[in-house]
Structures are given as C-alpha cells and as structure tokens.
Amino acid sequence: xxxxxxxxxxxxxxxxxxxxxxxxxxxxxxxxxxxxxxxxxxxxxxxxxxxxxxxxxxxxxxxxxxxxxxxxxxxxxxxxxxxxxxxxxxxxxxxxxxxxxxxxxxxxxxxxxxxxxxxxxxxxxxxxxxxxxxxxxxxxxxxxxxxxxxxxxxxxxxxxxxxxxxxxxxxxxxxxxxxxxxxxxxxxxxxxxxxxxxxxxxxxxxxxxxxxxxxxxxxxxxxxxxxxxxxxxxxxxxxxxxx
Amino acid sequence: xxxxxxxxxxxxxxxxxxxxxxxxxxxxxxxxxxxxxxxxxxxxxxxxxxxxxxxxxxxxxxxxxxxxxxxxxxxxxxxxxxxxxxxxxxxxxxxxxxxxxxxxxxxxxxxxxxxxxxxxxxxxxxxxxxxxxxxxxxxxxxxxxxxxxxxxxxxxxxxxxxxxxxxxxxxxxxxxxxxxxxxxxxxxxxxxxxxxxxxxxxxxxxxxxxxxxxxxxxxxxxxxxxxxxxxxxxxxxxxxxxxxxxxxxxxxxxxxxxxxxxxxxxxxxxxxxxxxxxxxxxxxxxxxxxxxxxxxxxxxxxxxxxxxxxxxxxxxxxxxxxxxxxxx
Numbered sequence: 001x002x003x004x005x006x007x008x009x010x011x012x013x014x015x016x017x018x019x020x021x022x023x024x025x026x027x028x029x030x031x032x033x034x035x036x037x038x039x040x041x042x043x044x045x046x047x048x049x050x051x052x053x054x055x056x057x058x059x060x061x062x063x064x065x066x067x068x069x070x071x072x073x074x075x076x077x078x079x080x081x082x083x084x085x086x087x088x089x090x091x092x093x094x095x096x097x098x099x100x101x102x103x104x105x106x107x108x109x110x111x112x113x114x115x116x117x118x119x120x121x122x123x124x125x126x127x128x129x130x131x132x133x134x135x136x137x138x139x140x141x142x143x144x145x146x147x148x149x150x151x152x153x154x155x156x157x158x159x160x161x162x163x164x165x166x167x168x169x170x171x172x173x174x175x176x177x178x179x180x181x182x183x184x185x186x187x188x189x190x191x192x193x194x195x196x197x198x199x200x201x202x203x204x205x206x207x208x209x210x211x212x213x214x215x216x217x218x219x220x221x222x223x224x225x226x227x228x229x230x231x232x233x234x235x236x237x238x239x240x241x242x243x
Numbered sequence: 244x245x246x247x248x249x250x251x252x253x254x255x256x257x258x259x260x261x262x263x264x265x266x267x268x269x270x271x272x273x274x275x276x277x278x279x280x281x282x283x284x285x286x287x288x289x290x291x292x293x294x295x296x297x298x299x300x301x302x303x304x305x306x307x308x309x310x311x312x313x314x315x316x317x318x319x320x321x322x323x324x325x326x327x328x329x330x331x332x333x334x335x336x337x338x339x340x341x342x343x344x345x346x347x348x349x350x351x352x353x354x355x356x357x358x359x360x361x362x363x364x365x366x367x368x369x370x371x372x373x374x375x376x377x378x379x380x381x382x383x384x385x386x387x388x389x390x391x392x393x394x395x396x397x398x399x400x401x402x403x404x405x406x407x408x409x410x411x412x413x414x415x416x417x418x419x420x421x422x423x424x425x426x427x428x429x430x431x432x433x434x435x436x437x438x439x440x441x442x443x444x445x446x447x448x449x450x451x452x453x454x455x456x457x458x459x460x461x462x463x464x465x466x467x468x469x470x471x472x473x474x475x476x477x478x479x480x481x482x483x484x485x486x487x488x489x490x491x492x493x494x495x496x497x498x499x500x501x502x503x504x505x506x507x508x509x510x511x512x513x514x515x516x517x518x519x520x521x522x523x524x525x526x527x528x529x530x531x532x533x534x535x536x537x538x539x540x541x542x543x544x545x546x547x548x549x550x551x552x553x554x555x556x557x558x559x560x561x562x563x564x565x566x567x568x569x570x571x
Contacts (some may be wrong), residue, residue: 095469140327142325142327142330143330143331145296145316145323145325145327145329146329146330146331148295148296148315148316148317148325149294149295149316149317149321149323149402150317150320150322150343150346150392150393150396151317151343151346152343152346153317154314154315156346159329160342161333164333165332165333166332166486167333178320197461
C-alpha cells in the first residue's frame with residue numbers, strides 16, 4: 001500500500017514536472033548539445049548540502065533537546081522565527097550582517113563558501129529543529145533512568161541511550177535539510193555572488209540566462225537522481241547503525 | 244552481601260504537592276522489604292528517592308551507612324527494575340544485559356562470561372537469546388532480560404518498581420518464585436514496590452504499608468494482619484470487618500477489627516449477632532458469606548460444605564480473643 005502511494009507521488013512529480021519541461025526543451029532547442037556540469041561544481045553542491053545538514057543538526061540538536069525537556073512555548077516560537085521570513089529577504093539581511101562582520105573583523109564572508117554555508121544553515125535550521133524536537137520529545141524517561149542506575153553518568157546515558165534512540169529523527173532531519181540544500185539557488189546566488197557555483201545555480205543559469213531549457217531540464221533530472229541516491233545511501237547507513 | 248538502606252525524615256515535593264512526608268525507614272542488609280500501598284501513596288516516589296532518580300526536598304538517605312543523598316544514581320551501588328522494563332530497544336539481548344558491564348570498562352571476555360552467567364541465572368538460554376532483539380521477546384522473556392540486566396552488575400541493593408504488573412498471573416508467580424530464590428542465593432537487599440497485597444506477602448520478609456506519602460506501618464506480614472495500627476492498615480492488608488467499638492459495648496473510641504475467618508456461624512461465641520445472608524461467594528478454599536445485621540454487612544469465611552444459602556437468617560459472631568481494637 002505504502003509502496004503504491006510512494007510510486008504515485010514519485011510518478012506525479014516526474015510526469016507533471018520533469019517530463020513536460022524535458023519535452024518542451026527538446027521541442028524548442030531541437031536537442032542540441034547537452035551542457036554537462038563540471039565535477040567540481042557537483043562536488044561543491046554535495047559538500048555544501050551535506051555540511052549544511054550536519055551543521056544544522058549539530059546546532060539544532062541541543063536546542064531541540066532543551067525545548068523538549070524544559071523549553072517554554074515562547075522559546076519555541078522564537079527559535080522557529082526565521083521561518084516567518086522569506087528566503088530572499090533573509091539572504092539580503094545576511095549581506096548586511098556580512099558587511100558589518102567584515103568591517104569589524106576583516107573576515108570576508110560574501111562570495112565565500114563559508115558565507116553560503118552560514119546562509120543555508122540559517123535558512124534550514126528551523127526544519128532540523130522541528131524534526132529533532134519531534135524525535136526527542138517522544139523519548140520516554142525510563143531508558144535513561146535505567147542507564148543511570150546501571151552506572152551511566154548523565155553524559156554516558158545520553159551518548160549510549162538517548163542519542164541512538166533519536167537517530168531516526170537525526171536521519172529525517174538530515175534528509176530534509178540535505179534535499180533542500182541540494183537544490184538551493186538563492187543563498188549561493190546572493191551570498192556566494194556566483195563565485196560559489198552550485199548545481200542549483202547552474203540549472204537556473206541554463207534556464208534563465210542561456211535559455212537552454214533542454215539542458216536545464218536534463219540537469220534538474222540528474223540533480224534529482226543524485227539527491228535520491230544520496231538520500232537512499234544516508235537512510236540505509238543510519239538504519240544499519242540504529243534500530 | 245547486601246547493604247542496609249535507611250531513610251531519615253525524607254520528604255519529596257512535586258511542585259507544591261508533598262509526595263513524601265518525612266518518611267523514616269530502615270531496611271537491614273540482605274532483607275526483603277515490600278512497599279505496599281494504593282496508587283498515589285508515594286511508594287514509587289520513595290523507591291526513586293532511594294535510587295536517586297527523584298531529588299529529596301529534605302532528609303537524608305543512607306545506603307550501607309553512607310550518606311548518599313547528594314550522590315547521583317550511578318554512584319549508589321543499586322540496580323533497579325522498572326514498571327515499563329525500560330529495555331534498550333536499539334540493543335540486542337546481549338548488549339542490554341552487558342550495558343552496566345560496558346560502563347565499567349571490563350575486558351570483553353569478562354563481559355561475556357558475566358552476561359552468560361546472568362542469563363542463566365534468569366533461566367534464559369544464552370545461545371538462543373543473546374542475539375535477539377528485545378521486541379522479538381515475549382513479555383515474560385523481556386522481564387527476565389530486565390532482571391538479568393539488573394543483576395549482572397551484582398548490585399548491593401535491588402529496587403523493583405511493580406515489575407510484574409503487566410504479565411500473566413502464571414508467569415508472574417513463577418518470576419516471583421525465582422526472584423525469591425535469587426534473593427536468597429545472591430544476598431542483595433531487595434526493595435519491592437507493589438499495590439497488590441498477595442504479591443507483597445510472596446516476596447517480602449517485611450511489609451511497609453503506605454498511604455498519602457506516609458508509612459502507616461512496617462512489620463512482618465503477620466504483624467500487619469493481626470495487629471494493624473489503624474483502620475486503613477486493617478482494611479488494605481487483607482479483608483476485615485471493621486465495626487465501631489461501641490457496637491461491641493466497649494467503653495472506648497475507635498474501631499474493632501475482626502478478620503472474616505474468625506467470624507463463625509452458629510456456635511456460641513462471645514459476641515452474638517443475628518442477620519440475613521445477602522451474598523455467598525465461592526473462593527476456592529472457603530465460602531465468603533456476607534450477612535446483614537445491625538446496619539452492617541459482616542463478612543465471614545466458612546467451610547465449603549456449610550449448609551447455607553442466600554436469604555437464610557443466621558446466628559453468628561466471634562470470640563473476644565479475635566477482636567483487635569484500633570484508635571482511628
């Protein structure tokens with residue numbers, strides 16, 4: 001049953017979205033030469049997306065843990081506040097922040113991978129937070145207590161019991177943020193100033209600058225396939241080490 | 244083996260609610276004590292205070308004569324069985340049992356030897372169960388794994404929080420039997436929480452009966468049964484006829500407690516009543532007869548073959564030696 005629903009969801013995306021563009025592109029350009037991305041671009045995209053997911057989770061986990069254990073509603077609302085602001089607006093406000101940072105510390109963020117990473121983490125942190133919160137919140141206290149009376153310190157109980165038990169939540173957060181970040185266009189464009197060139201930016205350029213809709217749609221298909229593959233590998237790996 | 248446990252004026256608060264009111268309790272090393280009481284009486288809280296899982300608002304906790312009030316649970320030389328078992332779902336049976344040993348950084352060989360020892364102790368075949376996931380086990384098997392996990396660290400004090408409340412009666416009885424044998428064999432101090440008085444007398448040398456955050460009475464089961472300190476103890480620890488003392492013509496306040504097995508039908512006892520039988524229940528070893536008289540319902544346990552039926556008007560009563568008076 002679930003398999004069929006998954007298939008319908010997947011097929012509808014392909015049929016309604018990818019195939020029309022592919023056909024349209026082919027019709028307009030009459031085929032032509034495919035403009036393949038460079039390896040370094042693919043690598044940058046993967047690395048940025050993976051780093052964004054890892055950093056987001058690393059930052060969100062303690063916050064989600066705190067919220068789940070003894071956070072107030074206000075703190076919850078404030079931590080998810082970035083969701084209220086549009087991506088473009090966030091990108092441009094960060095530019096201002098980057099300028100201030102550069103003015104006072106000399107650290108250049110605009111046009112660097114670090115800057116793009118900061119932007120993407122800021123953008124996707126709330127998603128990681130909400131996903132992790134759901135996983136940690138439903139954790140019962142008794143396995144931790146059991147670990148404590150068996151001789152585990154607070155930290156050992158966390159590392160050996162709570163963390164493994166919340167791994168499904170970590171996996172979910174990773175997939176969510178990673179997939180968003182793989183297709184990210186705005187943050188690399190604005191904060192990376194086209195110097196940090198990602199797959200998303202490339203597809204954007206193919207569509208809107210080169211007007212090569214055929215290459216653009218083939219590239220977005222490839223991007224989707226790569227993301228799918230990466231997700232599959234991540235889920236398998238995490239499943240094999242947790243429950 | 245085994246360490247004594249002592250509580251002096253221990254109070255526990257949950258917000259404004261006083262869950263334990265200055266409790267004093269002494270458990271001898273190696274003794275088996277049952278904390279008995281209705282739900283909400285504070286027995287689990289008391290256990291958690293001993294374990295260090297609930298902070299005490301005032302008073303001191305001693306284990307083996309050492310003040311452990313400010314020590315975390317992992318420094319108290321205790322082990323605990325939880326009501327919901329709290330097995331680690333992400334680990335297999337072996338790793339569940341080995342958990343406490345791994346924390347002590349024992350060599351792998353030693354860990355293995357002791358896990359096998361503990362599994363055999365609770366009668367689980369190590370070869371068959373070691374690599375199973377805990378959710379693949381039956382309720383009774385999970386209980387055994389939890390017990391093995393608690394025993395493998397060779398605790399001085401074993402705390403049990405209604406561990407067998409969710410399993411079949413037959414398996415429960417067998418586990419209680421085995422727990423008792425292990426207690427005798429290994430010599431740890433055992434503190435067992437339950438709301439079931441039948442379970443309580445199975446396992447405990449002594450029983451502490453609790454109500455509303457206080458210990459009402461501590462003693463051997465027979466003491467609580469024959470000489471209850473108050474009406475609550477008399478009612479909770481076994482069935483009882485509780486009558487105003489004045490009904491027996493006694494010149495005192497309080498109540499008279501008479502156990503149903505001391506109430507006789509016919510005969511010629513000291514205190515005589517006359518009433519109508521309103522209910523008869525077959526209870527395996529005896530009949531429980533309820534008789535209405537003087538505005539009270541008297542309970543009497545009589546021989547199975549007693550010729551009696553509902554609606555009969557009978558003479559009944561009890562002897563003065565079987566009456567025990569309580570103040571409140």
